[in-house]
Amino acid sequence: MPDKQRVAIVGGGSIGVGWAVVFALAGVETAIHEPDPDRQADVLPDLERRLRRLAVGGLLGEEPAVVAARVRLRETVADALSGATHVQECAPEALELKRTLFRELDALALPGTTLASSSSALAASAFAAELPGRARCLVAHPGNPPYLLPVVEIVPAPFTDAAVVERARELFARVGMSPVLVRREAEGFVFNRLQGALLREAYCLVRD
Numbered sequence: 001m002p003d004k005q006r007v008a009i010v011g012g013g014s015i016g017v018g019w020a021v022v023f024a025l026a027g028v029e030t031a032i033h034e035p036d037p038d039r040q041a042d043v044l045p046d047l048e049r050r051l052r053r054l055a056v057g058g059l060l061g062e063e064p065a066v067v068a069a070r071v072r073l074r075e076t077v078a079d080a081l082s083g084a085t086h087v088q089e090c091a092p093e094a095l096e097l098k099r100t101l102f103r104e105l106d107a108l109a110l111p112g113t114t115l116a117s118s119s120s121a122l123a124a125s126a127f128a129a130e131l132p133g134r135a136r137c138l139v140a141h142p143g144n145p146p147y148l149l150p151v152v153e154i155v156p157a158p159f160t161d162a163a164v165v166e167r168a169r170e171l172f173a174r175v176g177m178s179p180v181l182v183r184r185e186a187e188g189f190v191f192n193r194l195q196g197a198l199l200r201e202a203y204c205l206v207r208d
Contacts, residue, residue: 011090026175033080
Protein backbone atom coordinates (compact mmCIF):
# COMPACT_ATOMS: atom_id res chain seq x y z
CA MET A 1 0.00 0.00 0.00
CA PRO A 2 1.41 3.41 -0.90
CA ASP A 3 2.70 5.47 2.00
CA LYS A 4 0.72 8.51 0.90
CA GLN A 5 -2.99 7.84 0.91
CA ARG A 6 -5.53 10.40 -0.25
CA VAL A 7 -9.20 9.69 0.25
CA ALA A 8 -12.19 11.14 -1.57
CA ILE A 9 -15.63 10.94 0.04
CA VAL A 10 -18.62 11.42 -2.25
CA GLY A 11 -21.65 12.32 -0.17
CA GLY A 12 -21.51 14.61 2.84
CA GLY A 13 -24.37 13.25 4.92
CA SER A 14 -24.02 11.59 8.30
CA ILE A 15 -22.02 8.60 7.06
CA GLY A 16 -19.81 10.70 4.78
CA VAL A 17 -18.89 13.08 7.59
CA GLY A 18 -18.39 10.11 9.90
CA TRP A 19 -15.90 8.62 7.46
CA ALA A 20 -14.16 12.00 7.18
CA VAL A 21 -13.65 11.95 10.95
CA VAL A 22 -12.12 8.45 10.74
CA PHE A 23 -9.68 9.31 7.97
CA ALA A 24 -8.72 12.73 9.35
CA LEU A 25 -8.07 11.29 12.82
CA ALA A 26 -5.64 8.87 11.17
CA GLY A 27 -3.78 11.70 9.45
CA VAL A 28 -5.14 11.01 5.97
CA GLU A 29 -5.74 13.96 3.65
CA THR A 30 -9.42 13.80 2.74
CA ALA A 31 -11.58 15.55 0.15
CA ILE A 32 -15.36 15.49 0.44
CA HIS A 33 -18.01 16.38 -2.12
CA GLU A 34 -21.68 16.96 -1.32
CA PRO A 35 -23.95 17.79 -4.28
CA ASP A 36 -26.83 19.29 -2.27
CA PRO A 37 -26.11 23.02 -1.78
CA ASP A 38 -28.19 23.17 1.40
CA ARG A 39 -26.33 20.28 3.01
CA GLN A 40 -22.99 21.41 1.54
CA ALA A 41 -22.94 24.47 3.79
CA ASP A 42 -23.15 22.28 6.91
CA VAL A 43 -20.60 19.59 6.02
CA LEU A 44 -17.55 21.20 7.62
CA PRO A 45 -19.46 22.64 10.60
CA ASP A 46 -20.87 19.14 11.20
CA LEU A 47 -17.35 17.70 11.07
CA GLU A 48 -16.11 20.32 13.53
CA ARG A 49 -19.00 19.68 15.94
CA ARG A 50 -18.24 15.97 15.98
CA LEU A 51 -14.56 16.58 16.61
CA ARG A 52 -15.31 18.95 19.48
CA ARG A 53 -17.57 16.33 21.08
CA LEU A 54 -14.79 13.76 20.78
CA ALA A 55 -12.37 16.22 22.39
CA VAL A 56 -14.77 16.86 25.29
CA GLY A 57 -14.99 13.10 25.80
CA GLY A 58 -11.21 12.77 25.88
CA LEU A 59 -11.19 10.81 22.63
CA LEU A 60 -9.07 13.20 20.56
CA GLY A 61 -5.29 13.27 20.72
CA GLU A 62 -5.00 16.55 18.80
CA GLU A 63 -6.80 19.86 18.71
CA PRO A 64 -10.06 19.61 16.75
CA ALA A 65 -8.93 22.35 14.35
CA VAL A 66 -5.77 20.41 13.49
CA VAL A 67 -7.77 17.32 12.58
CA ALA A 68 -10.43 19.30 10.70
CA ALA A 69 -7.75 20.97 8.57
CA ARG A 70 -7.08 17.60 6.89
CA VAL A 71 -10.55 17.66 5.33
CA ARG A 72 -11.32 19.83 2.31
CA LEU A 73 -14.74 20.41 0.78
CA ARG A 74 -14.73 20.18 -3.03
CA GLU A 75 -17.26 21.67 -5.43
CA THR A 76 -17.25 18.83 -7.97
CA VAL A 77 -16.76 15.07 -7.99
CA ALA A 78 -13.78 15.54 -10.31
CA ASP A 79 -12.11 17.93 -7.86
CA ALA A 80 -12.71 15.55 -4.97
CA LEU A 81 -11.25 12.59 -6.87
CA SER A 82 -8.13 14.43 -8.03
CA GLY A 83 -5.18 12.41 -6.75
CA ALA A 84 -7.35 10.09 -4.65
CA THR A 85 -6.12 6.56 -3.96
CA HIS A 86 -9.40 5.49 -2.35
CA VAL A 87 -12.96 6.69 -2.98
CA GLN A 88 -15.67 6.16 -0.36
CA GLU A 89 -19.14 6.66 -1.83
CA CYS A 90 -21.78 7.72 0.70
CA ALA A 91 -24.77 8.60 -1.46
CA PRO A 92 -28.39 7.72 -0.57
CA GLU A 93 -29.43 4.08 -0.83
CA ALA A 94 -30.97 4.23 -4.32
CA LEU A 95 -29.89 1.74 -6.98
CA GLU A 96 -30.14 3.95 -10.08
CA LEU A 97 -28.38 6.79 -8.27
CA LYS A 98 -25.50 4.49 -7.35
CA ARG A 99 -25.28 3.12 -10.90
CA THR A 100 -25.04 6.62 -12.31
CA LEU A 101 -22.59 7.75 -9.66
CA PHE A 102 -20.30 4.74 -10.05
CA ARG A 103 -20.17 5.29 -13.81
CA GLU A 104 -18.92 8.79 -13.06
CA LEU A 105 -16.47 7.60 -10.40
CA ASP A 106 -15.07 4.92 -12.71
CA ALA A 107 -14.58 7.47 -15.48
CA LEU A 108 -12.89 10.06 -13.26
CA ALA A 109 -10.79 8.08 -10.79
CA LEU A 110 -7.14 7.38 -11.42
CA PRO A 111 -6.24 3.85 -12.52
CA GLY A 112 -5.69 1.73 -9.44
CA THR A 113 -7.98 3.80 -7.23
CA THR A 114 -10.33 1.69 -5.12
CA LEU A 115 -14.02 2.53 -5.48
CA ALA A 116 -15.87 1.58 -2.29
CA SER A 117 -19.54 2.06 -1.50
CA SER A 118 -20.84 2.56 2.02
CA SER A 119 -24.09 0.86 1.00
CA SER A 120 -25.86 -0.96 3.80
CA ALA A 121 -27.80 -3.31 1.53
CA LEU A 122 -27.01 -2.90 -2.18
CA ALA A 123 -24.32 -5.25 -3.46
CA ALA A 124 -21.61 -4.03 -5.82
CA SER A 125 -22.89 -6.50 -8.42
CA ALA A 126 -26.11 -4.48 -8.57
CA PHE A 127 -24.51 -1.15 -9.48
CA ALA A 128 -21.00 -1.84 -10.82
CA ALA A 129 -21.28 -5.00 -12.94
CA GLU A 130 -21.31 -3.15 -16.28
CA LEU A 131 -18.40 -0.82 -15.56
CA PRO A 132 -15.08 -1.10 -17.41
CA GLY A 133 -13.36 -0.78 -14.01
CA ARG A 134 -15.68 -3.09 -12.12
CA ALA A 135 -12.72 -5.08 -10.74
CA ARG A 136 -11.86 -2.17 -8.43
CA CYS A 137 -15.37 -1.85 -6.97
CA LEU A 138 -16.64 -3.24 -3.67
CA VAL A 139 -18.84 -2.43 -0.71
CA ALA A 140 -17.32 -1.17 2.55
CA HIS A 141 -20.25 -0.78 4.95
CA PRO A 142 -19.31 0.85 8.27
CA GLY A 143 -20.79 0.93 11.71
CA ASN A 144 -22.58 4.19 12.48
CA PRO A 145 -20.90 6.43 13.39
CA PRO A 146 -17.72 4.73 12.19
CA TYR A 147 -15.43 6.65 14.55
CA LEU A 148 -17.32 5.26 17.57
CA LEU A 149 -18.25 1.86 16.11
CA PRO A 150 -15.04 1.14 14.21
CA VAL A 151 -16.10 -1.94 12.27
CA VAL A 152 -16.44 -2.11 8.50
CA GLU A 153 -17.73 -5.07 6.53
CA ILE A 154 -15.92 -5.44 3.21
CA VAL A 155 -18.15 -7.11 0.63
CA PRO A 156 -16.50 -7.73 -2.74
CA ALA A 157 -18.45 -8.76 -5.82
CA PRO A 158 -17.45 -11.93 -7.67
CA PHE A 159 -15.63 -9.68 -10.16
CA THR A 160 -13.68 -7.64 -7.56
CA ASP A 161 -9.93 -8.13 -7.83
CA ALA A 162 -8.41 -9.79 -4.76
CA ALA A 163 -5.67 -7.15 -4.66
CA VAL A 164 -8.32 -4.42 -4.40
CA VAL A 165 -9.93 -6.21 -1.45
CA GLU A 166 -6.56 -6.43 0.27
CA ARG A 167 -5.79 -2.75 -0.35
CA ALA A 168 -9.11 -1.78 1.17
CA ARG A 169 -8.55 -4.06 4.15
CA GLU A 170 -5.09 -2.58 4.76
CA LEU A 171 -6.35 0.99 4.52
CA PHE A 172 -9.22 0.43 6.93
CA ALA A 173 -6.96 -1.34 9.41
CA ARG A 174 -4.44 1.49 9.16
CA VAL A 175 -7.07 4.11 10.04
CA GLY A 176 -8.21 2.21 13.11
CA MET A 177 -11.16 0.26 11.76
CA SER A 178 -11.68 -3.48 12.25
CA PRO A 179 -12.35 -4.83 8.76
CA VAL A 180 -14.53 -7.92 8.42
CA LEU A 181 -14.41 -9.68 5.04
CA VAL A 182 -17.77 -10.99 3.85
CA ARG A 183 -16.90 -13.53 1.18
CA ARG A 184 -20.30 -13.67 -0.52
CA GLU A 185 -22.84 -11.03 -1.47
CA ALA A 186 -25.80 -11.94 0.75
CA GLU A 187 -28.88 -9.74 0.95
CA GLY A 188 -28.50 -7.23 3.78
CA PHE A 189 -24.88 -8.31 4.35
CA VAL A 190 -24.01 -9.22 7.95
CA PHE A 191 -24.55 -6.14 10.14
CA ASN A 192 -28.11 -5.47 9.06
CA ARG A 193 -29.22 -9.07 9.36
CA LEU A 194 -27.78 -9.46 12.85
CA GLN A 195 -29.20 -6.11 13.88
CA GLY A 196 -32.58 -7.08 12.45
CA ALA A 197 -32.61 -10.30 14.47
CA LEU A 198 -31.68 -8.37 17.63
CA LEU A 199 -34.42 -5.80 17.06
CA ARG A 200 -37.00 -8.52 16.45
CA GLU A 201 -36.11 -10.19 19.74
CA ALA A 202 -36.17 -6.84 21.54
CA TYR A 203 -39.66 -6.24 20.17
CA CYS A 204 -40.75 -9.69 21.30
CA LEU A 205 -39.38 -9.08 24.78
CA VAL A 206 -41.39 -5.87 25.08
CA ARG A 207 -44.49 -7.54 23.65
CA ASP A 208 -44.22 -10.55 25.98
